[in-house]
Amino acid sequence: MAEVVFEQASRIYTPGAKPAVDRLDMTVADGELVVLVGPSGSGKSTALRMLAGLEPIDAGSVKIDGRNVVDVPSKDRDIAMVFQSYALYPSKTVRDNMAFPLKMRGMDKAEQAKRVNDAAELLGLTEYLDRKPKALSGGQRQRVAMGRAIVREPQVFLMDEPLSNLDAKMRVQTRSQIAGLQNRLAVSTVYVTHDQVEAMTMGDRVAVLRDGRLQQYATPSDLYDHPDNAFVAGFIGSPAMNLMDLRRTGDGVSLGGSEIPLARTIRDAAGSSDTLTVGVRPEDLSLESDGGGIKAVVDVVEELGSESYLYAHMAEHPDTTLVVRGPGRTKVRYGETIAVRVDPDALHVFDATSGERVGG
Amino acid sequence: MAEVVFEQASRIYTPGAKPAVDRLDMTVADGELVVLVGPSGSGKSTALRMLAGLEPIDAGSVKIDGRNVVDVPSKDRDIAMVFQSYALYPSKTVRDNMAFPLKMRGMDKAEQAKRVNDAAELLGLTEYLDRKPKALSGGQRQRVAMGRAIVREPQVFLMDEPLSNLDAKMRVQTRSQIAGLQNRLAVSTVYVTHDQVEAMTMGDRVAVLRDGRLQQYATPSDLYDHPDNAFVAGFIGSPAMNLMDLRRTGDGVSLGGSEIPLARTIRDAAGSSDTLTVGVRPEDLSLESDGGGIKAVVDVVEELGSESYLYAHMAEHPDTTLVVRGPGRTKVRYGETIAVRVDPDALHVFDATSGERVGG
Amino acid sequence: MATSTEARPTTSSSGPEPQEPRSASRTGPVLLTVVTWIVAIGFFFPVLWMVLTAFKTEQDAQTDPPTLAFTPTLEQFRTVFDAGIGPYFANSLGATVISTVLVLLLATPAAFALSLRPVEKTQDVLFFFISTKMLPVVAAIVPIYVVVNDLRLLDNIWTLVVLYTAMNLPIAIWMMRSFFLEVPSELLEAASIDGASLGRTLREVVLPIVSPGIFATALICTIFSWNEFFFAVNLTSANAGTMPTFLVQFVTSQGLYFAQLSAAATLAALPVILAGWVAQNKLVQGLSFGAVK
Amino acid sequence: SGAGALGAEEGVETVTVAIVSNPQMEDAISLSPQFEQEHPGIRLRFVSLSENEARAKITASVATGGGEFDAVMISNYETPQWAQNGWLTDLTPLMDRTPGYDPGDFLPTVRDALSFQGRMYSVPFYAESSFLMYRKDLFAQAGLTMPAQPTWQQVADAAARLDDRSRGGNTAGICLRGKPGWGEMMAPFNTVVNTFGGRWYDPQWNAQLTSPQFEQAAQFYVDLARAHGIAGGSQAGFSECGTAFSQGNVAMWYDSTSAAGTVIDPEESRVVDQVGFAAAPVVATPSSGWLYSWSLAIPKTSPRVDAAWEFMSWMTDKAYVQRVGTQLGWESAPPGARNSTYDSPQYQQAAGAFADTVRDAIQRANPKQPTVQPVPYEGVQFLRIPEFQDLGTRVSQQMSAAIAGQITPAEALEQSQEYATTVGESYQP
Amino acid sequence: MTSTLERPPAEAGPPPAPRTPGPRSTRSEGWVRRAPLLPALVFTIIITQIPFLLTIFYSLQSWNLVRPGSQQFVWFENYVSVFADSQFRGVALNTVVMTVGSVLVAVVLGMVLALLLNRHFVGRGVVRTLLVTPFLITPVAAALLWKTTLLDPTYGLVNFLLSPFGVGDVAWTSSYPLVSVMVALIWQWTPFMMLLLLAGLQSMPSDQIEAARMDGAGAWAIFRELTLPHLRRFIELGTVLGAIYLVNTFDAVYMITQGGPGTASANLPYYIYQRAFLGFDIGQSAAMGVVVVVMTIIVATFALRLVFTSFGAAEEN
């Protein structure tokens, strides 16, 4: 039972400088898992630390379960946290690191051991339980940090990039275990990640931060399909959405010589603006083999095995670049000219100045 | 001009325990960028540290440019390294951190400043140049670590997960900058990463480590298309390849009731083994809308926006699970039964006991 | 003799053995090692000489030129023991141990409050503590004597305990604070997230990390208390005399019995030397490696 | 351990004694179990400190009424002053009622020095004067003879003759104390000043340190120490000189009579059989030896007067001398206090080489009129005023600097005159 | 559900003022923070300030312990004579030279030794043991040891060892009194500095040094650029503690030179000792003590707050 509410919460590290977290308003419903994303330095860790009571709240408030916790010391907030920097106890073994929060809560030894062993098992740390942190690899340390959080059943989980140093396989596995655990315990969780897949798959909702400000707070698919502004559009999705400032022509916008029609609602909403920022995701661009579509020259081909990405520039406007998703084994090579078709329904249109979404 | 050779190089941290790096044989050609991947704790960092001269080489040797460097102190090896733990100098500002290697080489002040500014620009650190590392976010610190390496023009670059704490967008951007820089300077580079995309796109070759042993060392597409063993097959690609132990039947193997034919060469190579480990990547499984194919029940649907992954189990063998790639906006939901078709040409077959690839 | 903690773990495996990073030039380190040894022996030599002198007769103790050839005698030690070293030793031990424990008990939380979780006016408080050491003891001894006399606490070991505690407290606080500042603040944060109270954070997280610093502090307090002379000589008489007061009775005005004095000094220093040798091994353990990224 | 109050057994009194850790006192401690045996109701505890510590501590304790001690060892410097201050118990009645104690046996000069207004306030344990020790062998070699009462000029000449260091030897001419301290260099130096006719104050308490006699004396002392004294003369004290003399590195030594035992002790000395003894050299006075005595007193604060006296009388009794002589050897017997000691044939046999010279020196010492002209103070090697410890030490520091060659004797005295003037003013009406 | 918070900049109010560092401190939180400090603080105040106040009280009196009845209030007369005393100034200067010189040399030597010991080599434990020993010897004994067996002009080892070089008969304690005392002090205090700095060195994260080695830094550069900044706090600590102790050195002066010749090697504690224990002039010595405290506080305030940045900067990393 813990609903977490940020109310106009701000944190300013250096007086006079711009806030690291700026009037954040965000509610994490009880049992919800919220993923916090944003560029490096956008205030994600700071937000977590405010919630954990490790940073003073310079304005606004933070509430857990309706209670303003601004004056509650960390240790009484019943929060488990995975630090971005791990913060392992160097003089304790892995086992003691993980058992520490349980010991602090006076849990009996047997139960402690059981929980630690379970968590170690889950994280593949069983054979390292008696080592000190300094004799572990980076990923192993990170897993210990994770373990120290998940042995508990706190009111709130805070995880600051808990899987960044794990390999893909382990990450996928741990991710689903965390999700499972979180689900089972119904613990409200705030999860910071840089991994697009994690962001899209784990969160009930995703909050996008930029320069300390919340940009959008919505479900992953909402975020992907209806980014509120050009920043979110460009930030969510990898490779990023192609965002181009295009001139308006008649019923649409002009791209590489051809006109792409815009829906009526958008046209109306856009009003009289001359230029619009138009976004289209790489997967919404298709390669035309029959010569139609927009012409582009390939700069780089990234082959990922299951798919490939073609980085290209407009044949006629070398400044406008495009990323197009191709099949796993593409024949296209550097320097070739390709023809690209845009799905007009998949266009995202933003105001060129404010970046706000135009129309639906 | 620097070719790096590991010759049967080993490192044992604890006498009696198994080596962290075990008789590693690997050559990094001059100017090549080799990506080192492997599960957490597989010895990647250790291998880098051996090359850097930070870890003794307990057996074998390491050569740079044909010269055995076992006795050459780190500082004379002319290697730039990004540490997994950053290892920033806490008492120096970001600027001084980045300028340090240049200063050590007696470069003149103006040139130092220029290079530092360029690197800071590249990494988006310009506004933080006068801060101490302590006042930076995790990702910013990591970028400083990166910057400290790239200001130099060393013989060898070693990068230990240099982008793990950056957001997708910045990562993509930095990745291509590193690749560009590496290309331009033609510096031999060993790059450790957990990011599949990085592994597949950046490296001229990829080395896969497991428990200190080299599993395969090949180009990314080779690795993806022809994994040498089941471990590599399962490790490369995300989501991972579906690996199933299947019973042989006549000309193929039996999966979910239907028989999947195997090529003649494979059948021959497999000899008389009863069971084979068969792998198929999620993208090589296609959803059949016409009811044919193997039946599976969906457990989880992961929607990533541009695509989705369906985690399912065989309708008839609940223990056999499958991941299938679907389109970005799939209608399939939890509990539904789907029909999956396997592309027989895309099968990877491994010996069930040794895990070695069978046939081509 | 002292043992070295750096001894490598003995290996039993037949595989390649781990080793320190090899370095390019072998002569550099060897030279440094030789220099280090020479300096160490140079520093130790006076002490060695003192110990040797303790085994000489008075006549051998002062010869020109100094001689190494002498027949060792236990005479001097016998004299010293005959003078009744026992109670002095016991008093010293009591005053030293109790005051050092007290100092650590008082200084640890105080240093914590002045470093990791700083209170307001930390600087002023620190300054106050150190300023209490600025009054020369010789100037304050008469007032102290008067107070102690009024309290009827002359020649009482507890008087020394209290004074030694007060005398060492500022140093201990300053030293410990410096070591505490080495603890990454993230660890404290982690501990508070993990629900550790202040006391437990100190005990379970901070102290293990700074234990070399604690040992250094304890050692230094022990040395200062053990060797403290001025309070001891002025505030004690028959009951609570400590080793240094015992020692000065061998500084006679009728010629200096240096061999005897050496024997007494050797005996007086022996406990701290042993304590020092034991404790200083603890000073060389890594602190917070692997804690944070 | 011994925390808290004195452990009190039923009916047993514990007497705490502060003493100076000289060999004779150590002997007393080692014999004290016999006293305890003979006096089952009394237990002894000794606080034995080196001279400087002892003096400081005892003074502080007695002056502030600390009451830690029942018996304290002090000297003829303190006794009359403290008696005047009312800090000490009058011992005369105690002596009188103690059978066989025989205070009349004390050497008269010593008894006087420990009395105030005709009553004794401390009893002497031993006493000393100063005299000249010299190497008979070296004198013989050089064809010199030592007069029984040498003059300083004779001594200086002999020193110059015997100093062979300029000829590549390592024997210095004479050892004179140069170490700062009122009890160190100031003692022999003051005797030289006195016999040169110098004085610290005229009867009106005007400082006289820059008078010609005083300057002459200082010049003489410094010159002699610098020219023919031992190396590092400004740091030479009783023990440094003692070592040098015992090791055979110096031909003459002017110092305390208490040194006699050491220089003829084969355990400590290499020149046992070569030592001759002569009276303290003179110039203008008939004698110049100092007078010093370590004695025991009972602070007024002590509630255990009888027990303390019981012990003190035991330790300063004739019988004690006998006891030491028979049990520890006659050369260890405390000298200088009692005539009977010198009358003992055993003592004469053990200390015959110097015994009479010493007794003579002590008896000739003249604290009442130390120099030629009248002075307002008493004392030979010290001025019996409370300020002298400090004043003497300060002056000795100046003199020591002169011996080190850092300043001239005249400069040293000029500075000293200032110190002395300040002190003198506090005595002028 | 979806909320856009992108506001035009004009609308944004002034940024809220930051709070003082540390979580918001309420009254109770403040006391929680202060609580651990209080026992030590209260103890120190009670034990040290009562004698100090008494010292001040005595310093306003003319009182000679051995002249009973001399006790009377004279206000600042004692202070006047302290400042009028030219020797006091000379002695104060000696104190400064002795303290500063000994501390500096000890710190530098201690640093060198700590660095030498911070390596792996044969017999490191033994060497460390040998090196700390001088600090463990009772200062009185150490001073006598120096005076009698080492610096004695005739029997001293120093002259003996130097005699092959033709400087065999220097009367160290009278010719170079200050240096003699300082040598003994340095000998005792170098191990202290070494211990402190060694403990400091041990706390230096190894990965920084590794990084520096990769960056091409040699031993000296690592020392200058990394070790020194890291050790700064410990150097300052050693300097402060060493200075505070050495300002109050008494035994070495008393035993080795008696402050002489003249007052060439006398320092303030010795000078005060003379007043207090030879002159028994309690008022004078108390006044000198107070003057020393005040002077030390003034010097220390400057040293600590201006030269050293320990106070403010320590918190910064």
Ligand SMILES: Nc1ncnc2c1ncn2[C@@H]1O[C@H](COP(=O)(O)OP(=O)(O)OP(=O)(O)O)[C@@H](O)[C@H]1O
């Ligand atoms: N100092 C050490 N002492 C003992 N064992 C160590 C030490 N450092 C690393 N190891 C062990 O060696 C193995 C390899 O470690 P290494 O750091 O090379 O792994 P890695 O591949 O970099 O892993 P990660 O991806 O988690 O960083 C691990 O099992 C680790 O526990």
Ligand SMILES: Nc1ncnc2c1ncn2[C@@H]1O[C@H](COP(=O)(O)OP(=O)(O)OP(=O)(O)O)[C@@H](O)[C@H]1O
């Ligand atoms: N102690 C500090 N003092 C001053 N500024 C700080 C401090 N810590 C962080 N900052 C600044 O505050 C901003 C937000 O930092 P924060 O750590 O919250 O970022 P983040 O979103 O977690 O970034 P990352 O993804 O890189 O970890 C950054 O610009 C950072 O430089």
Ligand SMILES: [Mg+2]
């Ligand atoms: Mg962060």
Ligand SMILES: [Mg+2]
């Ligand atoms: Mg690693």
